[in-house]
Amino acid sequence: MDHVAEPHRAGGAPAALAGLRGVGPALAAKLAKLGVHAPGDLLFLLPQRYEDRTRLRPLGSLRPGARVVVEGEVLLADVVFRRRRALLVRIADGTGQLTLRFFYFSGQQRERLVPGSRLRCFGEVRAGPQGPEMVHPEYRLLTPGVPAPLPDRLTPVYPMVEGLTQARLRDLVHQALGRRDLALTDWLAPALAALPDAPRWPDLGTALRYLHEPPVEADLARLAAGTDPCQRRLAAEEMLAHYLALRGLREAGRAHRAFPLPPAPELTARFLQGLGFELTAGQRAALEDIGADLAGAQPMMRLVQGDVGSGKTVVAAVAALQAVAAGCQTAIMAPTELLAEQHRKSFERWFRPLGIDVAWLSGSMPKRLRESTYAALAAGTVPVVVGTHALFQPGLEFRRLALTIVDEQHRFGVQQRLRLMEKGAGDSGLRPHQLVLTATPIPRTLAMTMYADLDTSVIRGLPPGRTPVTTVALPDRRRPEVVERVRDACRGGARAYWVCPLIEESEEVPSQAAEATAAELTAALPGISVGLIHGRMTAEQKDRAMQAFATGRMQVLVATTVIEVGVDVPEATLMIIENPERMGLSQLHQLRGRVGRGAGASTCVLLYRSPLSALARERLDVLRSTNDGFEVAQRDLELRGPGEVLGTRQTGLMQLRVADLVHDADLAPLVQRLGAALLAGHPAAVAGLRDRWIGPDSRYRDV
Ligand code: ADP
Numbered sequence: 225m226d227h228v229a230e231p232h233r234a235g236g237a238p239a240a241l242a243g244l245r246g247v248g249p250a251l252a253a254k255l256a257k258l259g260v261h262a263p264g265d266l267l268f269l270l271p272q273r274y275e276d277r278t279r280l281r282p283l284g285s286l287r288p289g290a291r292v293v294v295e296g297e298v299l300l301a302d303v304v305f306r307r308r309r310a311l312l313v314r315i316a317d318g319t320g321q322l323t324l325r326f327f328y329f330s331g332q333q334r335e336r337l338v339p340g341s342r343l344r345c346f347g348e349v350r351a352g353p354q355g356p357e358m359v360h361p362e363y364r365l366l367t368p369g370v371p372a373p374l375p376d377r378l379t380p381v382y383p384m385v386e387g388l389t390q391a392r393l394r395d396l397v398h399q400a401l402g403r404r405d406l407a408l409t410d411w412l413a414p415a416l417a418a419l420p421d422a423p424r425w426p427d428l429g430t431a432l433r434y435l436h437e438p439p440v441e442a443d444l445a446r447l448a449a450g451t452d453p454c455q456r457r458l459a460a461e462e463m464l465a466h467y468l469a470l471r472g473l474r475e476a477g478r479a480h481r482a483f484p485l486p487p488a489p490e491l492t493a494r495f496l497q498g499l500g501f502e503l504t505a506g507q508r509a510a511l512e513d514i515g516a517d518l519a520g521a522q523p524m525m526r527l528v529q530g531d532v533g534s535g536k537t538v539v540a541a542v543a544a545l546q547a548v549a550a551g552c553q554t555a556i557m558a559p560t561e562l563l564a565e566q567h568r569k570s571f572e573r574w575f576r577p578l579g580i581d582v583a584w585l586s587g588s589m590p591k592r593l594r595e596s597t598y599a600a601l602a603a604g605t606v607p608v609v610v611g612t613h614a615l616f617q618p619g620l621e622f623r624r625l626a627l628t629i630v631d632e633q634h635r636f637g638v639q640q641r642l643r644l645m646e647k648g649a650g651d652s653g654l655r656p657h658q659l660v661l662t663a664t665p666i667p668r669t670l671a672m673t674m675y676a677d678l679d680t681s682v683i684r685g686l687p688p689g690r691t692p693v694t695t696v697a698l699p700d701r702r703r704p705e706v707v708e709r710v711r712d713a714c715r716g717g718a719r720a721y722w723v724c725p726l727i728e729e730s731e732e733v734p735s736q737a738a739e740a741t742a743a744e745l746t747a748a749l750p751g752i753s754v755g756l757i758h759g760r761m762t763a764e765q766k767d768r769a770m771q772a773f774a775t776g777r778m779q780v781l782v783a784t785t786v787i788e789v790g791v792d793v794p795e796a797t798l799m800i801i802e803n804p805e806r807m808g809l810s811q812l813h814q815l816r817g818r819v820g821r822g823a824g825a826s827t828c829v830l831l832y833r834s835p836l837s838a839l840a841r842e843r844l845d846v847l848r849s850t851n852d853g854f855e856v857a858q859r860d861l862e863l864r865g866p867g868e869v870l871g872t873r874q875t876g877l878m879q880l881r882v883a884d885l886v887h888d889a890d891l892a893p894l895v896q897r898l899g900a901a902l903l904a905g906h907p908a909a910v911a912g913l914r915d916r917w918i919g920p921d922s923r924y925r926d927v
């Protein structure tokens with residue numbers, strides 16, 4: 225085989241990019257931000273969308289919203305002062321006219337735009353005061369007699385990085401496409417050939433070239449929807465790589481021995497008696513699976529899926545008891561400090577009466593406390609520890625760690641889960657059992673593919689006595705009514721969450737919005753205690769706010785989406801969500817799941833900013849019409865519009881480069897069959913795919 229420069233192989237050395245024209249250290253650093261370390265990586269950096277710059281549009285035919293190339297003769301170029309100083313340029317082509325509007329321009333720029341000269345522009349058309357206009361179009365002056373051919377391919381638009389222009393990226397990708405030494409091995413081909421009914425996808429090289437430089441006749445709508453066969457081919461390949469890596473993990477896991485943890489009927493019975501409620505049939509079924517796994521000699525690798533509020537925490541607690549009874553340790557990890565803290569309280573409340581100590585570890589705890597917890601865990605004097613990412617940090621040692629529980633798995637990477645599990649290997653040579661919990665409702669075949677290292681149990685149904693949450697959508701001009709409603713409800717003793725809008729992707733802004741809203745509500749709700757919680761508060765502040773809300777001292781909790789996962793205050797019955805149109809459906813479902821957890825009837829108010837697009841309205845309607853997480857996920861899938869940014873890639877199972885687990889979920893059965901074909905006879909392809917998409921340094925491998 226020729227030299228094959230696969231992505232990742234080069235190990236991130238900027239030198240690997242030096243073969244490309246015009247790439248120095250500064251540019252290499254910017255490319256690294258996009259995950260591009262070697263020329264081959266450029267090929268897998270796929271465009272986010274495309275522009276059609278292949279055809280000139282007559283000025284008389286322009287519609288607002290279109291992004292088009294036009295040409296015309298300059299009629300006039302004037303600087304005007306209305307609200308803002310602007311350079312206005314009018315061009316005409318015989319079919320109509322177009323105004324170009326520049327707010328930033330140089331004197332030289334203005335001088336060159338003399339009447340009579342010819343311009344070619346690319347930009348988005350919008351409706352202006354005097355007909356169609358473009359604001360800050362890309363443009364160039366045409367020289368009479370000099371041909372200026374239009375591109376004969378669609379123009380890709382790549383993910384943005386500061387200081388890296390699209391033109392630059394296009395040039396680099398074009399160079400990479402032209403390099404013969406990058407001829408990538410098509411690992412998928414033998415697997416596709418082995419399946420007579422496999423889709424007829426283009427080969428890897430064709431697909432990559434097509435996606436970077438689509439021909440004029442390419443179907444833009446299909447590309448935007450992510451359903452072009454070339455995209456599907458790459459998505460399948462990426463999913464396959466992860467599937468194979470996870471299968472490898474599973475095999476590796478099987479080769480280990482685990483702590484056998486026999487059933488602990490006596491301790492479990494005492495625990496259940498103290499609970500004050502009966503387990504649901506769904507919880508019992510999941511516990512049967514778990515109990516059998518734990519008693520076995522191989523490490524359990526089990527995912528428990530259950531909708532928000534289905535009672536996964538109790539299930540985790542019963543599993544932990546089986547480890548405690550065998551004299552072993554259990555570590556319970558949650559993705560946010562808020563949630564970890566809540567679990568700590570639940571476990572303390574449940575386990576203290578049984579004489580079982582519960583330790584606590586978080587990143588923000590004082591060093592002295594952390595050290596004493598480390599000592600206790602290493603000595604094995606405490607059987608259960610609850611915490612955050614702090615649980616898998618170097619230096620922390622366990623003694624007889626037999627069970628790791630990861631809550632809200634979708635917030636962690638596979639790697640983090642494995643790092644926690646590896647904590648158990650040190651002192652005994654035995655592997656801990658793994659239990660992972662998730663509320664992400666994904667179809668079974670997808671779960672089997674993207675959690676291929678795990679067995680799955682599903683908790684069906686919610687605990688009895690819950691009144692389904694009533695969901696209403698209101699425009700923000702009715703905010704005052706909503707505030708009034710909150711006031712009346714709180715005067716009657718109710719508790720409410722008020723979730724603030726996500727304004728920008730900045731970290732600062734959501735907390736500021738929350739602060740402003742808290743101040744406003746404090747003023748509007750005299751006599752009612754309004755509190756605040758957001759990601760920028762210290763753990764102690766958050767805890768204090770949560771405590772006050774949980775005990776009812778605080779009645780309105782203004783929050784950012786930090787409360788999205790896991791927070792459990794059964795007495796809260798009102799959930800107000802601002803700007804729901806900016807959030808994904810599953811996120812909204814998670815947020816709504818914070819209410820409806822007790823006996824009281826609960827309401828969720830979606831306070832949207834009008835006007836709503838038809839699609840946004842339909843999406844909010846989904847939430848109004850069902851409380852079932854699986855159905856929300858299914859409808860979310862159907863309603864994903866092309867080009868919808870906020871909603872994409874939200875399944876969050878893992879970070880993927882090409883595949884979208886919502887759009888591409890249907891590929892799962894095929895991916896499994898392709899995987900079987902490769903595992904049966906193509907070890908080089910298994911390794912090659914893993915290297916290409918996951919990287920040889922991945923922790924998938926060294927376990
Ligand atoms: P999730 O599955 O979303 O993590 P939790 O474990 O937080 O749900 O449980 C939600 C609430 O339901 C908690 O207050 C919990 O104590 C309660 N709960 C759990 N199981 C039952 C049950 N079988 N009957 C009644 N309440 C239950």
Ligand code: MG
Nearest residue numbers: 536537631790
């Ligand atoms: Mg939970």
